Amino acid sequence: MPRPTDASLEMIRRLIGYDTTSRDSNLELIGWVKTYLAGFGIESRLTYDDDRRKANLFATLGPATGPGIVLSGHTDVVPVDGQPWTTDPFKAVEKDGKLFGRGTCDMKSFVAIVLALVPEFIRRKPKVPIHLAFSYDEEVGCIGVTRLIADLKQAGIRPKTCIVGEPTGMKLVIAHKGKKSWRCRVRGLECHSSLAPLGVNAVEVACEIVAYLKGMARRFRDRGPYNRDFDIPHTTAHTGIIQGGTALNIVPLDCHFDFEFRYIPGDNPETLFAEVKSFAEVKLLPEMRTVHAESGFTWEELSEIPGLAMDESAEAVQLGKALTGANAVAKVAFGTEAGRFQEAGIETIVCGPGDIDMAHKPNEYVSLDHLAQCETFLHRLMDRVCAQ
Secondary structure, eight states, rough: OOOOOHHHHHHHHHHHHHHOBBTTTHHHHHHHHHHHHHHHOEEEEEEEEESSSOEEEEEEESSSSSEEEEEEOOOOOOOTTTTOOSOOOTSSSEEEEESSSSSTTTHHHHHHHHHOOOOHHHHOOOOOOOOEEEEESSTSSHHHHHHHHHHHHHHHHHOOOEEOOOOOOTTOOOEOOOOEEEEEEOOBBBGGGGGGGGGGGGHHHHHHHHHHHHHHHHHHHHHOOOOOOSSSOSSSEEEEEEEOOOOOOEEEEEEEEEEEEEOTTTTHHHHHHHHHHHIIIIHHHHHHHOOTTTTTTEEEEEEEEOOOOOOTTSHHHHHHHHHHHOOOOEEEEESOOOHHHHHTTOOEEEEEEOOGGGTTTTTOEEEEHHHHHHHHHHHHHHHHHHHO
16 A cells, blocks of 8 residues: 655644644644744745634745645644544544544645645745645634635735645545525523413424424435536535523523535525525414514524536646546535635635545544555646746
């Protein structure tokens, strides 16, 4: 089995060692990367969140001007809370041809391999700018990259191509679904549970809407519309969080739940949201208000990730085929920052080590074979863009 270099493995271990769960700061990792690049004479451009607890990093290898290629990855990871890990999730552990740890798959390994190859990129003298773009808060809505792209636009930096190294099993992905999510807050009326008909049970009302969303999901599954190019060929609906109630003997006053649509091209998430909202406010609200006139709903948009849709004839796609050594392309259900880059007028593809099936799970891992393939992918990029 092909094996990655020790330099790449050591860099992965270092990055996994930083707990950059999205709710926490990533500045320790970003600070280390900035110092590492400075050791090669490379300046880094940082953009911060409002609280200056998190930052994106953007740096350029090779010439400072001209149409360049972005190598993009996010630095945040999802929580490990409550997951039955058999190893320390923030320590990369090699076993049976795999490297375990939170972020090994999604997606610190790509970032680490790019960083490990910085000395070779510099030695081989890129003829075009090779940009490194490492973001915060991808896992909670592609928040950081939005600021990074806006900063590049303001600074007059206009990359031509972007490669997002999300886990695709080193297969070339040219399209993915869009995602939009909302929070619904239900306001009911509290009372003693023995007098339940005199109250408005916010939890039960919320569950009726969640059940309606599940019915929509079944409808998409059974009746489409379908796009067979995608691994999940239809739009999906999903409820991920629900919270409400204080005690069993109290009719709940409040409940809220978060839900999302991951939609194929041609489906409009606003139309789908309007259907859910109409069910709540036309079907459920009148009955609620016969009991309590001030009961009701509030709706909050949480996040939006635009879909990616690259034409197979695009230069970026042809580059991806050359770097993977394969003509096959794929379209996937999961979202990435690629849609943001494409919105900014940058041709973007997705290709990186790891399988999305392992992302967000306990005992997350990446295979050593994928890591070695990623190194080969980036060496082929060097062969195309470097003078030596």
